[in-house]
Amino acid sequence: MQRRQILATGFGLAALGAVAGGSAAVAARPAPRRVNEIRAKDGARLFHRDWGEGPAIVFAASWALSSEMWAYQVAHLSEAGFRCIAFDRRGHGRSDAPATGYDMDTFADDLQSVIETLDLREVILVGHSAGGAEVVRYLGRHGTTRVHKAVLIAPVTPYLLHTADNPNGAPQAYFDATMAQWALDFPKWVYDNTPPFFTSETSPGMVAWLRDQLLTTPAPVAIATMRAVIGKDLRPDLAKIDRPVLVMHGTKDVSAPIEITGRPTAAGIRGAELKVYDSAPHGLFVTHMAQINRDLEAFIRA
Numbered sequence: 001m002q003r004r005q006i007l008a009t010g011f012g013l014a015a016l017g018a019v020a021g022g023s024a025a026v027a028a029r030p031a032p033r034r035v036n037e038i039r040a041k042d043g044a045r046l047f048h049r050d051w052g053e054g055p056a057i058v059f060a061a062s063w064a065l066s067s068e069m070w071a072y073q074v075a076h077l078s079e080a081g082f083r084c085i086a087f088d089r090r091g092h093g094r095s096d097a098p099a100t101g102y103d104m105d106t107f108a109d110d111l112q113s114v115i116e117t118l119d120l121r122e123v124i125l126v127g128h129s130a131g132g133a134e135v136v137r138y139l140g141r142h143g144t145t146r147v148h149k150a151v152l153i154a155p156v157t158p159y160l161l162h163t164a165d166n167p168n169g170a171p172q173a174y175f176d177a178t179m180a181q182w183a184l185d186f187p188k189w190v191y192d193n194t195p196p197f198f199t200s201e202t203s204p205g206m207v208a209w210l211r212d213q214l215l216t217t218p219a220p221v222a223i224a225t226m227r228a229v230i231g232k233d234l235r236p237d238l239a240k241i242d243r244p245v246l247v248m249h250g251t252k253d254v255s256a257p258i259e260i261t262g263r264p265t266a267a268g269i270r271g272a273e274l275k276v277y278d279s280a281p282h283g284l285f286v287t288h289m290a291q292i293n294r295d296l297e298a299f300i301r302a
Helices: 023-027 067-079 104-117 130-142 172-193 204-215 219-231 262-268 289-301
Strands: 048-051 056-060 083-087 123-128 147-153 245-250 273-277
Touching: 048 067, 056 067, 056 104, 056 130, 067 083, 067 123, 067 204, 067 289, 083 104, 104 130, 104 219, 123 130, 130 147, 130 219, 147 289, 172 204, 172 219, 245 262, 245 289, 262 273, 273 289
Parallel strands: 056 083, 056 123, 123 147, 147 245, 245 273
Antiparallel strands: 048 083
């Protein structure tokens, strides 16, 4: 399954500079380290997009999606005076797809490789869904020395599996049945489960854009990644986080119901803020894009 790609940074041409209000922060900082290639500890190449100037924001993508999913957050925040870095998880998008490394510790180490290779400090971490789990595991495993703040959007944390001390989780049999469907016909499952991710007002083009990203992820990678997320209890990591955290979650999230994920996550992090979006689904980063972008910027600047 190993895939090799020519790597390049950027969402396109280099950013022309920060808008008013962000220029002072840019001027006070040294020139950022720009690199063409990031390698994980095991040598896997991690594709990344690096756009804009200013304080750095690193985006961790959802399960089975790529760094492309963050295009509209990057468009907004780069114009607001921030440097936006989004990377493809191993096996996803244009990153290498080694046969190993699909566990939460390795995902956290891959995020560390992104941060350290680019020599980022006072970074803001933003993760959606499984990307939120990666952010939490990174903070628990590697600490907060290089981190200023974190944002968890519809995170699948702290623990999805039903156990004696986690009665609201889903049983292992449920996850096994879902992954069995992926192994048999992943595209059918994607098409069948697309509608709840969006709202009825979401354009067909937006739906197709994100659905097509899902379909580029190989079924074995999708299965291995989900198995890693399901099997990791991140509750101990929540207690280790000592930076400001914003949890953003919708009340109509079918993939990660707020009562099972968003509220317990916020409750487990000292001082975390929970912002609830009425009627928002799991894909709120596009369905409620304008409000999400405004709230992201406000939290980062606060």
